[in-house]
Amino acid sequence: MNLIIVHGGVETGTGPPYLEALGKAALAGYKALSKSLLDAAEETIKILEDDPLFNAGYGSVLNYDGEVEMDAAVMDGRTSGFGAVAAITGVAHPISVARLVLEKTSHVLLAGPGATKFARSQGFPEVNCVYPEMLAAWKRAREKIALSGSSRACPYTGLDDPGERACDTVGCVIFDRGMLAAASSTGGSFLKMPGRVGDTPVPGGGIFASGNCAVVCTGLGEAFIETLTAKYVDSLVRDGIHPREAAERAMKRLHRLKKGAVGGLVAVDSKMRYGAAYNCRRFPVAVFENGVVAGDYKPVKIKE
Template sequence: MCGGGEMAKKAGWAIAVHGGAGVDPALPSERQERAKRLLRRCLDLGSHALAAGASAIDVVEAVVRELETDPTFNSGRGSALTSEGTVEMEASIMDGQHRRCGAVSGLTTVKNPVSLARLVMDRSPHSYLAFEGAERFARLQGVETVDNEYFITEDNVGMLKLAKEADSILFDYRIPLAESCSKAALGIEPMNGLPLSVYAQETVGCVAVDALGRCAAATSTGGLMNKSPGRVGDSPIVGAGTYACELCAVSCTGEGEAILRATLARDVAALMEYKGLPLCEAVDYAIRVRLDEGKAGLIAVSSLGDVACGFNCTGMFRGYATSDGLLDVAIWD
């Protein structure tokens, strides 16, 4: 499906945000509303900046920083835990104007991974730094760091316990905790031969096009609950979880291994570039055809100010705003 519509305009800014694809239908309404309030706050932040003439790359970094600071979703504070009970975060950012990018993985102390990814892009000769090399670069750049415990929440400690009891990699770490929970109750499904529960929000992202038609994208995540230490997903992989070029910007969320195989974000851009598809049709095709049996979603903007989203699972936390006053925050189809 392609939600959020496609607002064809000759000029004007637009922004979209997401808090993960695949939402437990039984998620309590209070948690749904809390997530929607956070998305609205991020849209307000980004919209005001774009209206004031800010660049798309500055806006996506600022919005994802806001998402990383709030524990509602799985990025920064509130990140999913590894099997060892620690946090390993990853993020990427891309400026479509010159196709410049920066990415980081395996972060354990950097408060805002997306900003370190921006520094990799702006202040290093590289595009991607990981684990101790990324942490060392962070120290050299003087970014804010905190103890790993800062990122760990009580809810995620409880979900890690459930994951270990079920011998599962939990995707849906936001399902309310229960005193006892069997594999059947968790709704475990296979992913790459591994047990995996029903899908829920897990990654955050933002895409924007500014008044000059420049596109940018940023994505940040803590990964999968109970993942193996050292696992790297799609979010920091340019072309898979994040991509931006002269035509569009894309941020993906969902089953990372499926997104990696599909090079999903780049595929949307390629469909526009080589097949001449408009944004919404490119998003629809990529979601329907490229994911095989994987579950995922994405948000996208075009240089014309169009906005589109797509997902093939139960829902996606998402929202968008445009310069002509359109605004929406949604979860379900």
């Protein structure tokens, strides 16, 4: 028995192109399960890092200086092993670098130029991750800031009116024969300060996996870090709460502690029970069970 849940991020479009991309990613992960749990997590995220529909890899939003700085992380629930990169540049697949941090170093997180240098040492070529549409959005935003002091662009998509062409952090949780893993990748927030790091590479903040539960989050990273939301979900599930209810409670708690914080999360436990919740306009989620799409899954929208 196996289960892969993949999300496309808060405010991301929910039209066919987005759901098809999530399904394609889940299928890639399912095919890689024959190798290992981490192979499945990595391959799922790589598909979305290659797709400019999402704020990860190629298609990432730009920081204030017009550069792409990306974060990614992977966690193995069997061993509590964790690997992450933060503010890495010029790499097509930050998730693959994060996995190598886990498997080939004694560290858990590499950041900035050090993370990029490590990637080069492992054979990752330099690539341009700036997607033309994101560059155009950055130019428009900088012009508006110069004129009025505000860009009014969505921090998750870089667009004035995201509509169906929107993007944000991607993530997945995986269950396979009682074992759990989580992985996530992002370009961060639009017009962020250079060097800013969100919740994606912070264990317990935007990602967590144990023998009990696997969780990935998306949204206002600072809020998820300050509330340790991913670990909070794990603690609820550890106490016997269904992941669906745990996800709902976590989003209500986020609203209570960090009013106005936008986000969403998905979780699965060691019994293959799962759930997802969000408090924004859109949050596309695909569930792939035993190699087949598990219907038209709808995460719970928190209206508070």
